[in-house]
Amino acid sequence: MDTLQTSRRGFLKSSAGSALMLSFALPLAPKRALAESVSNTFAPSAWLRITPDSRVTVLCGSSEMGQGVLTAIPMLVAEELDADWARVGVEQAPADAAFNNPLFGMQGTGGSTTVRAHWTPLRQAGAAAREMLVAAAAELWKVDAAMLRTERGHVIGPGGKKLAYGALVEHASRQPVPSAPKLKDSKNFKILGKPTRRIDSAAKVNGTAQFGIDTHVEGLLVAVMARAPAAGAKLKSSDEAAARAVKGVSHVINLDNGVAVLASGFWAAKKGRAALNAQWDLGAGAELSTAKVSSMLSEAASNAGAVAVDSGNLKDAAANSSAQLSATYEVPYLAHACMEPLNCTAWVREGAATVWLGTQGQGPTQQIVAQIAGVPIDKVQVHTSLLGGGFGRRFAHDFTISATLLSKLSGHPVKLIYEREDDMAAGFYRPASVVKFEGALDDKGRVSLLRADIGCPSIMAGSGFMKLPASGVDAMAVEGLADHHYEIPNQRIAYGQAEPGPQVWFWRSVGHSQNVFFLESFVDEMAAAAKADPLQFRLQMLSKQPRLRAVLELAASKAGWGKSAAKGIFRGIAVAESFGSYVAEVAEVSIAKDGTPKVHRVVAAVDCGLTVNPLTITHQIESAICYGLSAALYGQITYKEGRVEQGNFHDYPVLRMSEMPKVEVHILPSSEAPGGIGEPGTPPIAPAVTNAIFAATGVRVRKLPIDIGLLKKA
Known part of the structure; x- marks a missing residue:
């Protein structure tokens, strides 16, 4: 059993007084084809890849919190690519500046910006890939590319002959990436503007969809916190021995914004927190009404x-x-009242850190975790899960900061869970x-x-x-x-x-x-x-x-x-x-x-x-x-x-x-x-x-x- 004490402030001194006052300097994605990065795959940009079976996978850098971006982002690419929508899939992108929101200058989701910000760049990504596939087919057929057209995942040539995109991945990967591909006139759209069922609906209905709170890794501890009930509140007393006596409790860790109880499961952690009987001095804040x-x-x-x-x-x-x-x-x-309680799973190891969470700000999350964990930013992995509601709340990083600190101090992967009452009283x-x-x-x-x-x-x-x-x-x-x-x-x-x-x-x-x-x-x-x-x-x-x-x-x-x-x-x-x-x-x-x-x-x-x-x-x-x-x-x-x-x-x-x-x-x-x-x-x-x-x-x-x-x- 361990009792540890620290202050977040000590870990964040280099952040100019705030965990969010950070710069973003990750390299942009290469502008030439990336086929060499994935064997047998045509990947002309960070946003998509096509495999020999003609499957098109679009990477989505935005967070899905019910607003439909896991469907909208692929639709933008698929329209200009002239893809077969039935063969289009989507994956959540990692934290990387290649997926920055152009209106934010960082990877983040909010302000109703996802479609507005990506309307042109993602259509350009699809159009560039289409032109490269056409150029590849023109080479193979030894005809002028102007004689070819595309439709539903195929390049179609004179006399109606055609090649599926999958058959062209190797040749297309050798084509230069167009810098200014021609975009369609909206009157010619076949996918955009059409009612389309959401890609993520089936997983949410059958229960296979993964939200942050579903995360599990080997050796995981679950944490709950007795949080300071108001800004500036000071802990007067707590019974750490009583908390440690609860079966399953392994750590009690004092942070500057509360006391965390870590245990083998949520209910043990919750019982341990109750046993703490934390008492607070609100100071001048007690006068607030x-x-x-x-x-x-x-x-x-x-x-x-x-x-x-x-x-x-x-x-x-x-x-x-x-x-x-x-x-x-x-x-x-007003509170945000997200249906999924706030949570973050963090695992800080020697020289690396990984977090699993529903976040609206992957870029800032990666920067913050790197600072707290004391590791290079390229050694921080951010796994963005589905968000059970965001509404702006998950653009804050209080729960990410605390989870990362708790993992660093305990030496274990830690899943921090806010009960709804914790979030209701957390400010924001x-x-x-x-x-x-x-x-x-x-x-x-x-x-x-x-x-x-x-x-x-x-x-x-x-x-x-x-x-x-x-x-x-x-x-x-x-x-x-x-x-x-x-x-x-x-x-x-x-x-x-x-x-x-x-x-x-x-x-x-x-x-x-x-x-x-x-x-x-x-x-x-x-x-x-x-x-x-x-x-x-x-x-x-x-x-x-x-x-x-x-x-x-x-x-x-x-x-x-x-x-x-x-x-x-x-x-x-x-x-x-x-x-x-x-x-x-x-x-x-x-x-x-x-x-x-x-x-x-x-x-x-x-x-x-x-x-x-x-x-x-x-x-x-x-x-x-x-x-x-x-x-x-x-x-x-x-x-x-x-x-x-x-x-x-x-x-x-x-x-x-x-x-x-x-x-x-x-x-x-x-x-x-x-x-x-x-x-x-x-x-x-x-x-x-x-x-x-x-x-x-x-x-x-x-x-x-x-x-x-x-x-x-x-």
Whole structure:
């Protein structure tokens, strides 16, 4: 039995104070064919290989967390390759700069960027391979390559003769890799834009799919931690002898963020942690409460001085207005509530380290593990498993750092598992936020003035790998508001930073998740003040925004806007542009006698540019609506005497199947560049629902989650 003590800080001194402040300098993949690296294989780039049996394997450098990248990435390659989709497979790529996300400059998944970032480079990879296969066939047949074409994994020549790609791998490997292969016109796509079943579905259904928590290696120990309940908390006491006395417990290890118990299995580790009876001194953090958070954010909004938008003349606009209104909106901290508990398996050995985990950041993970383990970066292997939910949470590295330290100190492979309660209390929340609005209407009922002062913690300042710009404006705290598309002549959008204490982090749709709720609700308030239809009110402010107008009009039309709904059903509408895509949603809502809202139907219209897989778009909009509805109806992380009050789904509810509304998704045909799709469906749902509640009750919901007591009184 061992009791070990150390500090992560000691291992991370070289990281400039943060495990995430790292550089990325791995070599790019070779630009010539890589046939020599795999016997009898045509591998013209890091992204794909073709074997003599004509199997095409595409490597995916992005993380699969339910958003469909293990299908989308192969579709991009297969389209330009003219592959036989039935013979296309996919593998998870290793951590390597060859698989960097071009929009991030590192290997990572987030911001709804996978398709947007890889749309051109992966199509180029497929097109280059196709041209090399054609050149190989032209050599063999001694004909001009211009006489040949490709179709479903074959090169076809004069008279209809053809060769399967597999028969050409040796000759194709000797061809130079084209630097500028010709890409198809979208009107000729045969795979892209077509509804396609997901490659990973079968394994998830039959149980063979491997998530991080499924990892097992010889000699594995399982760890759980008694974590510090708040930043800055100090361990007062613990009974390590009692923990070590639990059958199966082998180590008790003190880290600077908690005490870990290592055992032969999860339940022994859990019992050992309970026996520790760890007691904490929260220090000044014991004063943190939800009321204090709200007060700090409100004060920050009142004093918001970092100006993101300043146009026109607010003073004159107010003086010449025919109506003025103001409102304060607020949202709480939110947890990510991933279905698969956070986990990481690490094995640090002499001169090498390996980790198995679901991560959204393979590149940073490799760098961090190398630093902690004290090994060269090329000796770190990162095995990316399927993610049982990510939503931004698995871009953080707290669990990876701790697992790697525990393996290094114990000398064993270690699987660290967070129980849901551990993650709920671990920080890494969507920021709580307050906004104070002022608006004005001119004598024609048009919006002449908009002022929004935001009080919010800074993700940029607290992330460890970004910093606030000189302007003091956190782009993530104001996105969805400062960059809205409404034509309002006089505006001021400003940010006030407040840091109550909890770590804030990326959450599905980031700042759009709260700011679109704020803006689309206040726009509805102004429409009501103008006695205008909410749809027409929006459209008249979007005369130069055809894509926003199109999704608004389509969603409204499909929902029957302007026509009578069923008795007791009321409609609300909202629209937003985020991550390069445009989404409008109409929610149909009823209110029970006890004030409980029920969302019966949501009609969504989406313009995400050129599409890869329409089935994925539909699924992602449905998922985003479910996620956003959970937050609007139930989601909140609250504090009392410095501690988080929520721990699991009994007190942090998510939408149940019986509560899920019928969702209709309508995709606008588009020739625009691809936008993201994993996140854009989330921002409009909360305001669409609360605007419907206003239509039903006359009560304006300005604070989430929705207070049914407020609606009961109506």
